[in-house]
Structures are given as structure tokens and as C-alpha cells.
Amino acid sequence: MTLHIPFDNTYVTLPDAFFARVAPTPVKAPSLIAINLPLASELGIEGLDDPDLAAVFAGNAIPDGAAPLAQLYAGHQFGQYSPQLGDGRAVLLGETIGTDGVRRDIQLKGAGRTPFSRMGDGRAWLGPVLREYVLSEAMHTLGVPTTRALAAVRTGEQVIRDRPLPGAVLTRVAQSHLRVGTFQAFAARGDTRGLQTLFEYAVARHYPDATDPALFLDAVMRKQAALVAHWLALGFIHGVMNTDNCAISGETIDYGPCAFMDAYHPETVYSSIDRYGRYSYAAQADIIVWNMAQLATALLPLMPDPEAAVEPFTAQIHAMPEMIRAQWLSRFGAKIGLTDPKPEDATLITELLGLMQESEADFTNTFRGLPDGTASDHITDTAKFDAWAQTWQSRLETEADPERVMHSANPALIPRNHRIEAMIDAATRGDDSAFHHLLAAYAHPYDDDPAYADLRQPPQPDEVVAATYCGT
Template identity: 45%
Template sequence: MTATVSLSHRFADLLPEMAVPVRAADAPDPRLVVLDEAVAADLGLDAGWLRSDEGLGLLTGTRVPDGARPVAQAYAGHQFGGFARLGDGRALLLGELRDRDGRLRDLHLKGSGRTPFARGGDGLAALGPMLREVVISESMHALGIPTTRALAVVVTGRAVQREQPLPGAVLARVASSHLRVGSVQFARATDDRGLLERVVALAIERHHPEAEGALGLYRAVIAAQADLIARWMLVGFVHGVMNTDNMTLSGETIDYGPCAFLDAYDPATVFSSIDHDGRYAYRNQPGIAMWNLARLGEALLPLLADDEPTAIERATEALHGFGPRYEAALAAGHRAKLGLAHAPSADVDPLVAEVLGLMEAARVDHTRFWRDLAEAARGDAEAVRGVVLDLPALDAWLDRWRALGPDAAAMDAVNPLHIPRNHLVDEALRAAETDANLEPLHRLLEAVRSPYVAVPGLEAYAAAAPDAGPFVTYCGT
């Protein structure tokens, strides 16, 4: 192993009760499929070396630097409302690296083989779901939404059996950390106050150094998550599996399983094949975030006060800050999307509520409508006519909106032209998995990495989605 790669193991050192040493499964014939050279450079990793046998060994976890201590992380979580002790069943934290700004970043693998937390699973991953995480996380990053990043995807040379044999793959991803609400829940469930204190201390050190104690951390996580969920809602992102083990303490989006972006605007939209009751529907995401944060508050209670009633009072008061923070972030985002960041909220907020109602009634394409609205600001009302059923209501709305002087250029800067549209993601993943054809994937990545600016030759990636009926996503485990 080259001496230029040095992985620290701060998580394993400080939280040994939550770190189980595990070796990655063999990768008999590893081949690089995707490498984000910008992410590699940010971590001080040489892209050429990552393509070598030694580099592929790092990216699959089969050859790690001397002194590295790969571990599967233990955590707990409420999954669809039910509490369970969990952990990385098919993932490894290889260790931490310093990026070029001096920040500590986790280097983490998915699909690296069974761990003690696998619960009967094979611990492996198919190529398609790992590429989905690449596409969606790249889009989120380009949109300015806090997210984990994909460093690389490597096919292992081993088939994984799902409904049919599929190419096995390992995703190497980077995160500010993998501490999550479920990490705190795990520590609380052990009844070990010292462990709970160490989890809180590490989260403050890694993510919220300005926070004072457990209550300060709780307030900081609430604020970060309120801002994050507002950003999701503004671009029509549906996470699909907002369990507490998928909510980070950093405020980054994590675990792109059955996620997707809205095509037709319908707040009741559910994409996940396992979300039968719509718990994680688009419109429910703010409420679920608050529910998850309430579980975080419960886990932190022993550190919030010496007596439980006072601790509950402090946690409740802090949690009440989520709603105003979220609503303020959402309202500011909508004002920007309408090109009215300069206008008084009292004038703009009624317009927002009315246009969302029109969009829902007509089931317009969410992304395309906001983008075309900028053309209406430039005088082309036909850009949005025909997609809303009640034209008189739309015309009246357009008149009131234009009277406030919308800034079309500002709208173009916040309303994306390119998102990972569901049919395009499916097309790219099928081509990669079944035909080893990566061209659709690379074209899609080129588009989503330029969310606000048209790319010559990629006009199809900015078009509204075809009306192909309900879209369903799967966890891909």
C-alpha cells in the first residue's frame, strides 16, 4: 500500500462499543466503473493511483493502508416507526481522511460483504443501486444541497443474486461523518451514560463545534435538518426511507435507496415499493423529520438536565424551533424560485400558496414549471399556459406576480433545468447493468452536474418526463 494514503480511526478509537472490526469480502476481478476525480483530489488521493491494483484494493476494502482499522458501525433506529438495534450490514467505515481544507471526512464502503449486523443478508450490492447513489448524490451536490459524495464504484467480478444474477459492486463514498440520530439512540439504549456523552462529544467536534453540550448539539441538529428538508422540498426530492438511522447529525443527505425526484407535482407522491402507507410521502417529509428529531431528543434526555421533567421541557422547547426554522427556509426558497426575493413576504406568500394549488390540480411537471415560469417573467406567458387546467386563474395569478417585478435571471439560478429524472436514471442503470454500456450514465451525470445551465446536445435531459404512470423505486439491497 502506498505511503501517501493514511487513514485515521477516530470513530473506532472513541466509540469502540459501536465499532466492530470486519474484513471486506474478496473482489475476484475488480474493475473501476466510476471515479470522481474532483472528490479524489479534495481528499488528496491521486486518481491515477486509484485506478491501479493497489487503488482498487482500497476502493473495495481488500487492501487497506497499514494501521487502518475498518469497522462496521453499530447504531439503532426507528424503521417505519418501529425501534430496532441495527448496524452496517453490508458496509465498512475504512477510516477518516483530511480534505484539502483540513476537515475530517469518512471514507466508507457499501456492498463490501457481510458483517455481524447483516441479519441474514449477503452483505453485497448490485451495480445499479450503487450507480443510483452516484447520480443522485452528484445532483444534490450540484444543487447545493448537503450530501454525502460518491468517490467511486468498482464492480467486484462477483455476481449477486436478486430476482436474477446481477453484477456485484462496491460504492466508496465520503461523508462529514456517519453519525446519525440512530447512533445516539444506540448509545441511549445501552444505558451507558459515558457512551452517550462520547457520542455527543464526537458529534460536536465533527459537526457543530459552536454547540455547548447536548442541548446545544440538539438545537444545531434541529436547525441543520430544518434547512435540509426545506431544500429537499424546494427541488421536489423524495428520500423514500426517512428512518432515524438515515438522518445524520451533520445535516447531510445520506443513503440514496428508494429516492427520486417529483415529475408531476403531487404532494402525496410515494416512490418506495415498501412504503405501503405513504409514511415517507413527499408532503410528509417535514413532519417525519420533526418526529425523528423528537426521538433524538428522547435519546439525549439524560444529558439535558439532572431531572427528567426539566430535561423534557428543554427538549420540547428546542424541538419547537424546528417548525419556524423550516417554514422560514421554505418561504425564502419559494420567494427565490418566484424571482421575488426582494418583495415583502406578505405580498409573496399568498402567491406561493395559490400557485402550488394550481400546480397540484393540474399535476404539472414540477421542475419544468418553475423553470418555464422564468420565461413568463420575460414576457412569454405561453411558456406556462396549457399545463395548468384553470387558465383564467393562472392568468390572474400571473398578473399579480408580474406586478411585483420578478427577476428572471435570479429564477434561472435557483430553478434547475436538469434533475435525475426517473426514466433517465432507469435507462442509465439498465444500460450499465445489462449491457455494460456506460454512455447513458455519463451523459446523465454531465447533465445533472450542470443543473441550471443548458448543455448543448443534452436537450432531452431538460424535457418534461413522459406520462408513463406511477414510478416505483426499490431499496436495492
């Protein structure tokens, strides 16, 4: 059966300033690594037994109905504004409306040069492709809003980074690829007409009840506050929270130098390019507020009186930290068994985190061990932990089913850095078994499955991954 993707494209109908029409660059010898069958079904894709599947998801064959393009955006990268970025190695094939009624983009990442490539080659190597595939799918099963991975393909070619490496293409699915940086691009150019068109498109696609820029800003802020609190509750560190990596939809996007913490420390940084900890674990709550301030600035020209709108927009931004604190309390309250945590419960949570920091305790295993009594195994000062636990148990007396709440909030499995790196090393040598093993394990991260008990273990000293990389 011939592959059929039910495209229903809207972005291509926007003015030419929004994108560049460009086709993917064909590769030498595409071979399929993985296809996400449940996601394909949700997207309404048919004909997945097509022998040309690898060619389509490598960019060698353009499916009927596709309208390939590269999107324009700008953005602040580590605080420095870049006026034009755009899809330098990604091509949007088009959009579908899934069986759930949700419109989503289908994008090839690593599909070759575009007019926005600057000095890049437009390609991706195998490691970042498999990292994003595994991590984005794990984030989905962990319950975090995220882009998804539809397919991964080897190209049969090498790309040059610090050395020759096997090339690959990822097919990424997102509710859209609109970013804070998309708004910044038009605002910085003084293109108010383009900015208005973008605003109307984003409202129609994501926030139909947001009838003016202030309501739109509030809606985006609420999504981002909930998203970052969810990251924190899982020990996730995005690693590169530039405004061009901040999706208007509230989805996690761009899995570059991201990682999950092993030993808890709020200042943990993995990204090799984050020399000053701008995007450390704890800093993420502040950075998302900064990013939303950049969105607010970009939206100001759409207001009838931009100067008069500065004060109310500023008040909106100043209210965001409290949004994040409320989401944080809800997420971490559940992690210690509380269905409706009160503000005073924050002390109980922060005291436990303090004990974990002093002990360099494993973030995931300590929280997972609370209901079965093994959390104390990770804390060096047992007297302090016992005192904390006594207060905690007293607090749980009013809870109906704290164990269920904790098991639902604390995964048994996360994509640990050393396991991801080992998987990439094996795949680089042509062995994809670890990749498929991890995908199977992370399909049910809240289950205590003995088959994956080894994946719960923190790294040994010689397995610790100290830095992660963008891969561009």
C-alpha cells in the first residue's frame, strides 16, 4: 500500500515573509531505524508497509499533499539577540489533523540546508536524532507536553562534526513550531502587519479564546508555568532555553543538551555550552519568566497604545513567578503524597530537597522510595531524615491514598544520561538493540517492571555523564 499522509496545510498560506519554500535534500542510502506506529495511527497516516517509507522520512521522496518549507524565526540565545535564525536544518512537510482533532506539524529534522542555514550543513548525526527520539517519547509517557518522534532514518552518509559521524534524519511532530522567537522576528523588523497576521494565526491554532494580545500572553504564560514546573518535578534540565526553543504551544521542544538529574543539586548544569549556569536546573523557573517578558515585548506593537500597555504587561509578567510556585507546589506535593498541598507544605518539601542535596541523593530513586520506605537509603543523615519523616507521616494522616498519589507522581524510570550515551555508542556501531530496549522500557515509566530494573540504577563513577552537547 502506498504511504498516505492526510495533509491539511495552513502555514504555507501565510505571506512569503514567514518562510522559505525548500525541499529536503536527498540522501545517499536511507534506511529506517524506527517508525512510531501508534503516533502514525493517531495522525491518520496509512500505508506504513510502503517499501519507500525510508525514502519519504529521509526526504528523498515528497509525499502527495506536502508543502515543504523552512520557517523564519529569531531569538535570544544565551541572552544575546539574533535577528534571524529560522529552520537551518529542518523542513516542515505539512500539517495533519489527527484522529483526536488536533492539528500537528510533521517536520523532517536534519533534512539538509535551507536559506536559514547560515554556515551549517543542514544535517544531523545519528546521536542527537536517537537522543531526541527516546527522550521526547519518554517525556510523552511521563505525561509532559512535548514534541513527538514519528520516525528515524539513517542516511547512509557521514556528517562532519569533531569527526566523521553517521548521518540521520528525525521526523518530529508538534502542535506547531511557532516560537517566542517567531514573534520576535516580526517585532524586531517593525513589521506590525506581519506580527498581526502571526498573532491571529497563533490564536486560531492554539488559543481561540484569547481575543487580544494580553489574553494571549496570559494563556501562553500559564502553559509555560505548568510545563517548567513539570520539568522540575522530574529533575529534567532543558539545557538551552533560548527564546527560539520556547514553543507557543507549551510543548517541550528541541532536545539538544538536555538531561535528567541523577544526584540532586539545584545548580546542576549538563549543557557543554552553558558555562555560567544560565539554564541550570533551578534557573529554569526564572528563565521562563524572562522568555515570557520577551514575548510580551514583541506583542506590544499590537496594542492600541503600546506605551500605555507597558505597565499592565509588566504586571502580568511579575505575576508569573507565583503561577510557577503554585504549579511547583502541586507537582512536588503529589511527589510526597499530597493531593491538595497547602502553602505551608512547601517547607516540608524544601526540607526533603535540602537533605537530598546534602546527601547527593538520587533524585528519582529517593522520591520513588518514599512509599516503600527505601528513600532513607539515599540520605546520609538518618537522624535528620527520621525527624523529617515523622512530620511527613503526621501530614499524611489526612490523605486518603498517598501511596497511589506518590506512585503516580514519581516514575520508576527516567532516561538516564549514561544509558542514553551507551545507546548512542552502540547505534553508532550499527547496533540498535539498546535503542529499542529503551523505547520499550520508557513506554511505561511508572511501572515497577523487573525486566528493566537495571535501568533504575544511577551511574557508577566511571559512567557519569558530565556534559551533553547540541549536536548541531
